[in-house]
Amino acid sequence: MKKHPLCRPWEHRLSRRQWLGSVAGGTLGALGLGAIAEPLLADELKKKHRQVLFIWLDGGLSQLESWDPKPHTQFGGPFRAIPTSVPGIQVSELLPRTAKLMHHLAVVRSLCTKDNSHSAGVARIQRGDPKNRGVTYPYLGSAVAKWLGAGESGLPPYIWVKPGSSGFITSDAGFLGPKYGAMAFGDGKPPENLLRPPAISSDEDRERNELRARLDRRYAEKRRKENTEANAYVYEMAAQLQKKQELFNPATFPAKDVARYGSHEFGRHMLLARRFLEAGVTFVKVNSYGWDTHGDNFVGHSNMVPRVDQAFAAMIEDLADRRMLDHVLVIMMSEFGRTPRINGHVGRDHWPEAWSLIMGGCGIQKGALVGKTNDKGTFVTSAEHDIGHLFHTWFQALGIDTQKVEYDNAGQPLPLAHEDCAPIKELLA
C-alpha cells in the first residue's frame, strides 16, 4: 500500500493491532531487543551500539550561573567566570570540576525556544517540538529506544532514574506505542514487584516456573501457539531482569564511587545511571527536580549547581576513562533558561529566548562552543537554535540520518524532527 503523509490505511492499523496484541501493556517489546529497530537500520547500528545519557534539570538551569556567565554586567549576578580546559570558553565558578573536562564537551549558547510555560514545556522540549500533525510524538528516550533497540544488555532500552515513584511510564512513547515507554527507577528503586520476596529463593522460583512452563506446553499442544509463546516471552524477560538485580542494589556501589559522585540524591542517581550505561542500556535519563528559582536564584544555584558539577564531572571522567565517551552521547539540559533580569525576589523567571546547554561524546565535536549572546545575555546574537536543531544533531550523532529515515506511524510517514530545522554542523565532528 502506498504511503501517504497524512493518513493511514486500515490494513496497516490491523497489523499494528496484531503486533501490539502480542506486545502491548508496556514492555514486552521494550525488551524485544533487536526486534524493535527497523531491520535495515538495526543491522548497521547494532555493530556500534551507541548509547545516550540524558540529564534533565527540571525547571530551568540559569545559563548565567552555568554555561554562559556574564560577570560584572547589569544582570550578571554575584558569581565569577572561570577558565576551562578549552581556551576561550569560560563557565561559572560554580562548575570547577566540569570546567577541567571541557575538552571532552561542547557548549551551546544559542538556544532560543518558543514556550515559557511549565509542564507543557517539558513534553514539548523532550518530544523535540515537531510540526503539529495531530499526533503525539515520542520523547527522545522512546525515539532512541525505537531506533537503536535494546542492544544485548538484557535490559529495557529506556531506563529513567528519578526521584519519586517507580513504574512503567508508557506515555513517553506517544504514537510509537506503550512498548517504547520508560522503565522508571523512582528514587533509584526498581518498579514494583521486580524484586522477589525473600521467602522465595531463586531455586524455588525456577522450580515453580518449571511447573508453570510444563503446564503451558501441554496447553499449547492443542491450541494456537501465539498466546503461550507471548506469555513465555514475557516470563523470560522478567527472569532476565531479575538476574540483574545486583546492578541497582545500592549495597553493591563501591564507597569510592559514592564519595566521588556525592552521597546526595543526584549523585546516587548518576552513579546508578553509570552502572546502567556500563551494562549496555541504550538510553538512560536522570531527572533532578527543583530548578525553578523565581526566588533566591543565587542561593539556590550555589547549593544545587555544585552537586551537579560533582556528579556530572565524575560521570564524564568515568566515561572517558572507560573509553565509553566514543559511543555514549551525554546531554544535560532544562526546558528553558532563566531571565537575565533579576526580579524583586532576587530570583530569575523563565527565559526561552537565550539559553545554554552542555553535551558531549559519541562524535560531538570536543571543546566546541556554539552560539553567542549579547553582552547582557538577553538575546542570541548568532544563529538561533531551537530544540529541533538539537534533535537533528543528536540523531545524526547516533548514526540516524534524519534526512533519510522517517517514522512509519502505521502507514503515515513522519519526520524524526522538525523539518524546518537541521543538524548543527559545528557540533558534529
Next chain:
Amino acid sequence: MHAGGPVLLSLMGLLFWNTALRAADPLHKEIDRLILARAGGQKPGALTDDAEFLRRVTLDLAGRIPTREETRAFLQDTSPSKRAGLVDRLLNGADYPRRMQELFHVMLMERLGDHADWTQYLQTSFAKNKPWDQLVREMLRGRANDEASKGAPFFLSKRLENYGQNPVDHPALARDIGRLFLGIDLRCAQCHDHLFIKDYKQRDFQGLFAFVENAALKSGPTPEVMEKPTTRKLGFQSVFRKQPMETGPRVPGFAEIEVPVFKKGEEYRVPPNPKTRTPGELRFSPLAKLSETLPVPQNDLFNRNIVNRLWFVMMGRGLVHPLDLHHKGNPPSHPELLDGLAREFVAHKYDIKWLLRELALSDTYQRSSILLPGQEKRAPETFLTALEKPLSAEQMLWSMLEATGEKERVVAASKSGGKNAPLEQARQRFLKAFSGPVREAEEEFSPSLKGVLFLENDALLLGWLTPRTGNLLDRLTKLSDDRVAEELYLCVLTRLPTTEEQQEVESYLKKKAAHRTTALQHLAWALLASTEFCLNH
C-alpha cells in the same frame, strides 16, 4: 471463486434468513446455519466438554471462574438441557449485573477513569436489563433526568476533563462516539475525507463534532455536562481543498439538524444562574438531539455496532473486525448474519440479555477451542473453532479470589466499603497489573511485564496462597498426595487433571515431602500463573 460469488452468497444468506424467520427457528440455530453456510467445506470443531463450557460461560456471564461446588454439580448433572439451564441461571444470577458493569465500563471508558455513580448506574441498569438504546440515550444526554440515569453522563463528562495544561479534547470525544456507538473510527476524517476509506467523510466527523463542540464539564459530585448555546453551523475546511464548508449537528447517514436562530439573550428557556451555579436550560440542546437521533432503530450503524460488539464479547472476534472499522472496504465475515442479528436485536427491543442468551446457546459459541491436526492455520474469522479470549483485569481478580478460596474472607472483610477495604485494595492492584493502556481497546491477549511481575512477586497475591481456614491451600494441606491434583485442578482450572498431571503432582509432592506446604504453594501458583488460567478458552 468467480466475481459474482460473494454477492450470490450474500443473497442466499438473505434467503436463508427470510426462510428462517418464517420458520420461526430460534436465533441460535440460525447463527449456526449461517456460520456453516460460509465454512467453505471446512469441518467445524467438536462441541466443548462440560467443564470447558462451564468455565467459559461463567467467565462471560458472571465475570469469574466457577466455584468448585458449581463445577462438581454441573459435571454430575445428567439433564440433557443442563447447558441452557446454566445459561439462564447465570443471566439471572447475582454476578450478571456486576460482570456487565465491568465489561461495558472497560469497553466504553477504555481505562480513562472511573466514578462511583457510573458504576452504580451500569450495575442497576443491567440488573433491570435496560435496553441498549435507552442506555445510550441516557449516556449521550449529558445530564441525569432521574435517579435511574444518575451517573450516565460520565461517558461524556470524563472526556470533557482537561489533563494538565492540555485543552479539553472535544475532537476525541466526537471520535469516541463514532467508534463506540457507531463502529466507525473517523479520526482521519477530522481534517479531510479519509484517503483510503471511501465511506468516512469529513462532514461525518464534523457533523458528530457539532453535537459536542459546545459541551463542557459541569463540576459537582455527580458526573454532568452543560452546554453553551449553539447559535450557528460549524465551519470547517479540508486541509487539501481550502474551501469553507459548514454543517449543523448530524448523525452519519442522516439529515443535518437545523440550528435554530434566537435573538441574543433568548437562547435559554431557563437562563443560567451564576449564583446558584445552575447552567440553565437551552431552547436548542445539541446533546438532547444527539441522544434522540443516534440510538434509533433506523440507524443501521448503531444497530450493527452493538450486535458486533456483543458477538465479539462472546466469540472473541467481531464479525466486523476491528470493532470500530465498519465500512464497505472491511466487510463482515458473515454479512447476512450481522444483518440478521441487528434486525432481530431491534425487533427484540435492544434486549441485551436475550441476545447474549441466544449467542450462548449456539453451537458456534459452544465449540471447543482445541485445534485438531491440520486445523492449525484455520482462519479465526471462520468461527469454526472457538477463539481464546483474554481475561480482563476484573475477571482476573474475581477468578483468582475464587480459585484461591479467598473470596469469602476478602468480601466479608470489605463490607464497610471505602478505599481501604481489602477488596478495593485488591481491585486497584489487579487493575494496575492487568489493565491495558488508556484509550486502547482491550481486544487481544497482551501479556505484559508488570502483569507477570505481579503474578510472580506480589505480596497480596502470594498472601492468598497462605493456608488459612477453608482456603485452597488449607484444603490442600489436609489432603493426601494422591488427592491433591483433583482438588487443585478443579478449583483453579475448572477441570479434572489428566493422568500425566496427576502423576506430576504426586511425584513433585513426594520429592518435596520435607517442604510440603511450599510445594503445594508452588503447584497452586503454577496453575494460577499459567496461560490456561489467564485465557477464557
